Amino acid sequence: MISSRAFRFFILVFPLLPILCQGQTISNSFKIRHFSNNSNANGETDFKRKTSVFTDQQRIDFLNAYATYGMIFWKDANLNKEAYPLEKAVNLSAKIKSQPQHQVRSRMLTDEWSRKGYKPGKEAIDAAELDKWKVSGDVRVENGALSFNKETQLINHVDAQNWRCKLETDINLFEVKNFSISLDNCAEFGKDQLGKFYYTVNGKKVFYKPKAQPKGLVNIKIDLDFTTRRYNFYVQDQLIGDYAYFSDTTSKAFTKLVINGPAGFKLDNLHGTGYKRLTADAHYPFDITTFVDEDFSPAKPLGEWSEVAYNASDWATDKLPIVHGGECYKKEDLYLRKEFEIKDIKEFKAANLYIESITPSGILYVNGKTVEVIHNPAPVTIDIRKYLKPGKNLVAIKVDSYEVAPEQVMTHTSTDKHTGWFAGRIHLDLLKTAYIKDVFTYTESISGVRAEQVIKVDYRNLTESKFKGKLRISVSPWFPKEGAVIASKEVLYDVMLIDQLNVSKLVIENAALWTAANPQLYLVKTERLDAAGKVVGDHLVTTEDNVRFLSFFL
Incomplete structure (x- = not known):
């Protein structure tokens, strides 16, 4: 039990049972509770409105009590100990044993499916966005990437970001030199004429050596925080710049992306997400908006996508369960295709298609024919035998996009109403008798x-x-x-x-x-x-x- 002199109440500490796996302790935890006579608390305390029972000082005292006990509990005076190494967590999860599968049954459809997000008019929207990058013949969009034909400076303006944001892209980092990418002087990274890798901190270059040098495009990520004027810089998920000061610490906003690239420089999969702070309602602290999203590949018409003969070579491949959504893809339905072969359908009495979930709703097609409209996300089993034929067959599914009602938006998170739509696991059993x-x-x-x-x-x-x-x-x-x-x-x-x-x-x-x-x-x-x-x-x-x-x- 920990008491606070700043205000009269008691905080009870509850050590929780350890989580174990195969006899190995993975984590221990504890909970701190404040007991109040104020009935407005009701199990929680908001910063504002009727359940707010803490003053600012009381909140600070509560957090200090948590930190004080935490230093003892975790035996970590600085409270910076790694809770559990990510690498060990990944290795441990890889050892999880898969559930056993049927051994005597004709089961078809693996989890690998073709996928595509689409909404009417996407072709025109994509074409307009691509035109913004075609400033001259020195920079071209070719083979699904932005390519520099000669040394050029390219400036792309974005909606002003002045709270928090992140930018991610792929570049041929190891194949060219003498280039730089600047986020309006908030963050800058590049490679000098000698081929030395760098990022800038407070006006000075900091040189580094990446762990690996893969061929082709390399993933780059940058997180900007304008409240502290610091940023994180990642290369292939390796944290290079750890909460470093801005390149120019006087920068107050990120409004343009400046790329100085030599001939042969390539860039692809550029995605930027901005977070805007909200103050009108403490239940909704921030808004989220995509300020750039470009894969440099023009969208193609959907066409007869549910037909076997359809060319889906430009579709992505993903593994079920497959999710689509977020404000970036609002109103985009999710389309899925799976081709498979059956030698002789006549030997089977039923072909049961098991669908774990289509959320929130959708339509099932087999070989171009509408089989069923699915109205809810519950598991469903559908006999599709009469739609199948010897040789190549196709199961196609359209998953409807979704938008929650304003009153259903989760509190204490972003105001994004496009919370995601998805297809769960799917398989097909070909059955002969009982x-x-x-x-x-x-x-x-x-x-x-x-x-x-x-x-x-x-x-x-x-x-x-x-x-x-x-x-x-x-x-x-x-x-x-x-x-x-x-x-x-x-x-x-x-x-x-x-x-x-x-x-x-x-x-x-x-x-x-x-x-x-x-x-x-x-x-x-x-x-x-x-x-x-x-x-x-x-x-x-x-x-x-x-x-x-x-x-x-x-």
């Missing part, structure tokens, strides 16, 4: 190290005749190590042309129970066997022995 639709499993009881697991299997027959066979259900260790089957059961069944539900129980002796310090997961495999005992279908999920489990979207 198949397992879904499996739901949970732990019903635990007695010591004996666990009773309930498995509910939902299956369907696609033919007019009965399907005779068995369901074989087994449980085996899966995480952190996989092991042999420890419990199993077989169930005889005759499936009619309706959905069927089988409920089984398996007893797991000497169960390794799940804890945060020692997570244990089991694999529940449900296999469908025909009358001859051949496995003709399966469904795999994982379970925790002390927590109920909901079936994964597979």
